[in-house]
Amino acid sequence: MGARNSIVLFFFMLFALSSASPRHKNKYKPCKHLVLYFHETVYNGTNVADATSAIVAAPQGANLTILAPQNYFGNIVIFNDPITLDNNIHSKPVGRAQGFYLYDTKDTITAWFGFSFILNSTDYQGSINFIGPNPVFEKTRDISVVEGSGDFFMHRGVATLRTDAFEGKYFFKLRVDIKFYECW
Amino acid sequence: MGARNSIVLFFFMLFALSSASPRHKNKYKPCKHLVLYFHETVYNGTNVADATSAIVAAPQGANLTILAPQNYFGNIVIFNDPITLDNNIHSKPVGRAQGFYLYDTKDTITAWFGFSFILNSTDYQGSINFIGPNPVFEKTRDISVVEGSGDFFMHRGVATLRTDAFEGKYFFKLRVDIKFYECW
Amino acid sequence: MGARNSIVLFFFMLFALSSASPRHKNKYKPCKHLVLYFHETVYNGTNVADATSAIVAAPQGANLTILAPQNYFGNIVIFNDPITLDNNIHSKPVGRAQGFYLYDTKDTITAWFGFSFILNSTDYQGSINFIGPNPVFEKTRDISVVEGSGDFFMHRGVATLRTDAFEGKYFFKLRVDIKFYECW
Numbered sequence: 001m002g003a004r005n006s007i008v009l010f011f012f013m014l015f016a017l018s019s020a021s022p023r024h025k026n027k028y029k030p031c032k033h034l035v036l037y038f039h040e041t042v043y044n045g046t047n048v049a050d051a052t053s054a055i056v057a058a059p060q061g062a063n064l065t066i067l068a069p070q071n072y073f074g075n076i077v078i079f080n081d082p083i084t085l086d087n088n089i090h091s092k093p094v095g096r097a098q099g100f101y102l103y104d105t106k107d108t109i110t111a112w113f114g115f116s117f118i119l120n121s122t123d124y125q126g127s128i129n130f131i132g133p134n135p136v137f138e139k140t141r142d143i144s145v146v147e148g149s150g151d152f153f154m155h156r157g158v159a160t161l162r163t164d165a166f167e168g169k170y171f172f173k174l175r176v177d178i179k180f181y182e183c184w
Numbered sequence: 185m186g187a188r189n190s191i192v193l194f195f196f197m198l199f200a201l202s203s204a205s206p207r208h209k210n211k212y213k214p215c216k217h218l219v220l221y222f223h224e225t226v227y228n229g230t231n232v233a234d235a236t237s238a239i240v241a242a243p244q245g246a247n248l249t250i251l252a253p254q255n256y257f258g259n260i261v262i263f264n265d266p267i268t269l270d271n272n273i274h275s276k277p278v279g280r281a282q283g284f285y286l287y288d289t290k291d292t293i294t295a296w297f298g299f300s301f302i303l304n305s306t307d308y309q310g311s312i313n314f315i316g317p318n319p320v321f322e323k324t325r326d327i328s329v330v331e332g333s334g335d336f337f338m339h340r341g342v343a344t345l346r347t348d349a350f351e352g353k354y355f356f357k358l359r360v361d362i363k364f365y366e367c368w
Numbered sequence: 369m370g371a372r373n374s375i376v377l378f379f380f381m382l383f384a385l386s387s388a389s390p391r392h393k394n395k396y397k398p399c400k401h402l403v404l405y406f407h408e409t410v411y412n413g414t415n416v417a418d419a420t421s422a423i424v425a426a427p428q429g430a431n432l433t434i435l436a437p438q439n440y441f442g443n444i445v446i447f448n449d450p451i452t453l454d455n456n457i458h459s460k461p462v463g464r465a466q467g468f469y470l471y472d473t474k475d476t477i478t479a480w481f482g483f484s485f486i487l488n489s490t491d492y493q494g495s496i497n498f499i500g501p502n503p504v505f506e507k508t509r510d511i512s513v514v515e516g517s518g519d520f521f522m523h524r525g526v527a528t529l530r531t532d533a534f535e536g537k538y539f540f541k542l543r544v545d546i547k548f549y550e551c552w
Contacts, residue, residue, distance in 0.1 A: 028338075028368065045428070056425040056442045056470075057240040057260060060229070060248040064428040074240045074262055076284075076425060078442055080472045098472045098501055099480045100444075102240075104264045104282045112283045114298055114482055116501040129500050129512050131330065132313050133282055133300040144313050144331035146499065147512035147524065154396075154524065154549055156331070156338065181338055181368075184396065184549075212522075212552065241424040241444060244413070244432040258424045258446055260468075286424075288448045288466045296467045298482055315514065316497050317466055317484040328497050328515035340515065340522065365522055365552075 030157065030179035034124070036117065038081040038097040039089045042067070042170040053079035057102075067169055072103035083117060087164045087173060095119035101134065110135040113143060117176075119151075126150020128178065130159055145178060156182040214341065214363035218308070220301065222265040222281040223273045226251075226354040237263035241286075251353055256287035267301060271348045271357060279303035285318065294319040297327060301360075303335075310334020312362065314343055329362060340366040398525065398547035402492070404485065406449040406465040407457045410435075410538040421447035425470075435537055440471035451485060455532045455541060463487035469502065478503040481511060485544075487519075494518020496546065498527055513546060524550040 043051035045065030055064045059074030068075050078100050082093040099115020111134040116127045127150065132143030145157040157180035166172040227235035229249030239248045243258030252259050262284050266277040283299025295318040300311045311334065316327030329341040341364035350356040411419035413433030423432045427442030436443045446468050450461040467483025479502040484495045495518065500511030513525040525548035534540040 043428070054427045054442050056427055056444060059238045059240055059262075060227070073264075074238050076240060076260070076262075076444070078427075078444075078470050078472050080441075080474070080478075098478060100470055100472075102262050102284055104262050104284075106264070110264075110282060112298070112300065114480070114499065116480065118501060118503075127501055127510070131298065131315065131499065132333070133302060133311055135302075142311070142333035144333075146330050146514050147526075149500070149510035149512075149526065153526065158331075158333065158337065243422045243424055243446075244411070257448075258422045260424060260444070260446075286446050286468055288446050288468075290448070294448075294466060296482070296484065315482065315499065316517070317486060317495055319486075326495070326517035328517075330514050342515075342517065342521065 028181050030181055031183035032180040034178040036083050036085065036176050037087050037164060037173060038083045038176065039173050040079055040081045042077060044170045052081045053077050070106040071109045073106045074103065076100060076102045087175065094121040108137060124151050126152045128152050134161055136163060145180065154184040155180045212365055214365055215367035216364040218362040220267050220269065220360050221271050221348060221357060222267045223357050224263055224265045226261060228354045236265045237261050254290040255293045257290045258287065260284060260286045271359065278305040292321060308335050310336045312336050318345055320347060329364065338368040339364045396549050398549055399551035400548040402546040404451050404453065404544050405455050405532060405541060406451045406544065407541050408447055408449045410445060412538045420449045421445050438474040439477045441474045442471065444468060444470045455543065462489040476505060492519050494520045496520050502529055504531065513548065522552040523548045
């Protein structure tokens with residue numbers, strides 16, 4: 001396959017991956033839209049000062065400082081990560097992402113999330129609650145925005161996760177596109 | 185009590201158990217309806233090749249290969265189970281059920297579920313998110329369908345769980361009737 | 369600062385704390401409103417007869433009978449607590465609160481809840497599902513009522529938590545104001 005075809009294929013794949021729900025792509029317009037980043041450092045036994053999360057459960061034979069051997073299957077992680085408006089971890093935080101995820105596949109890496117954004121900035125005050133699956137190797141993953149408090153009272157929507165960066169197994173950064181389709 | 189009365193009583197009990205929400209029985213019609221099955225084999229220390237789930241947390245004194253002594257109270261189980269269109273575990277899977285449940289009663293068996301169906305078939309593409317209580321000895325149990333992605337974008341509904349089969353403590357099969365009452 | 373100013377400041381603070389979402393304070397009226405209490409006693413290694421909950425996961429170095437050292441960060445607790453109509457633990461229970469919470473902050477106490485109320489009284493039959501963050505030192509905290517079954521079929525709303533009492537680290541009582549804004 002020539003270089004030109006490779007490039008065409010590459011862009012085709014990017015396009016194909018760029019929407020998890022093509023059938024609904026342009027049908028609905030969000031009533032509110034936020035783009036936020038959160039930054040996580042998992043405790044690995046030595047990074048206590050920097051860690052924003054910790055493994056608190058593991059399958060038989062595994063421990064709480066090393067992610068479990070089969071693609072982390074069986075680990076539960078509790079986190080409390082800074083949220084920023086851009087992808088720079090040194091930007092002023094606008095809130096905290098708090099909750100948990102668990103790794104639920106042995107032959108690839110997928111996680112299931114239950115957490116909240118607690119926002120406290122001039123733009124937004126309140127919490128947003130999320131649940132849903134995160135197959136981390138897909139370019140985008142949609143989870144559910146099931147409700148919130150304060151500025152997000154009774155709201156519903158979809159949050160699209162993208163991995164903005166990962167450095168080793170114990171640090172990653174997620175971009176979260178929150179689109180509300182039901183606002184009150 | 186005579187045999188005839190016993191039979192009448194039996195059918196009366198079946199009827200009484202057959203609806204968890206009689207007051208709403210015929211009032212609303214679902215806008216979408218799916219019936220699916222999922223099949224779970226819990227890791228018990230010896231069945232590593234077949235296991236689709238694992239105990240990852242247990243109360244003080246219990247371990248991760250034997251369900252906890254008081255009706256499993258205090259266990260958290262992470263699962264990744266095949267979903268099929270009928271109750272045959274050998275049927276071609278149409279997706280995976282991924283997430284967790286925890287056992288939360290000492291004097292009977294009840295669980296609390298948080299999980300997703302990830303469907304990938306010619307009929308349906310997308311995920312469906314569930315949370316709610318599962319009192320396993322009731323004939324039917326209703327949990328919440330809080331939203332989804334792809335074909336289930338912003339949908340809401342109710343999922344009725346039925347135990348289709350269980351074989352020992354480490355294998356069970358659930359029938360899931362998913363009725364969406366809010367479709368987008 | 370004089371006594372009079374202190375009192376004014378005190379009432380001002382009470383007022384400021386009394387609503388987590390002032391912008392929405394009077395805009396919407398609930399279609400259904402319940403006030404309930406639940407009572408929790410965490411297992412601490414010696415109170416097995418009274419305990420209604422247990423620590424089932426802990427961070428590295430901690431155990432399952434003592435709440436973790438950094439404001440309980442990293443603990444997961446499974447609970448099954450009696451629900452009453454008033455704040456008296458000896459009142460007749462109208463149901464059970466079943467599910468889990470996890471502690472997710474090191475420098476203060478905050479929790480993330482996923483649970484259900486299973487109500488079984490002359491007034492209400494059915495379950496109500498909740499998720500959301502609980503920053504325990506705030507006077508009120510709003511979590512999401514994402515749906516239910518029976519009398520709460522497809523309902524959505526907000527639950528405001530207040531700490532009615534705590535006695536030591538292993539007993540607390542929460543008042544829950546459940547306001548449904550979407551009834552079916």
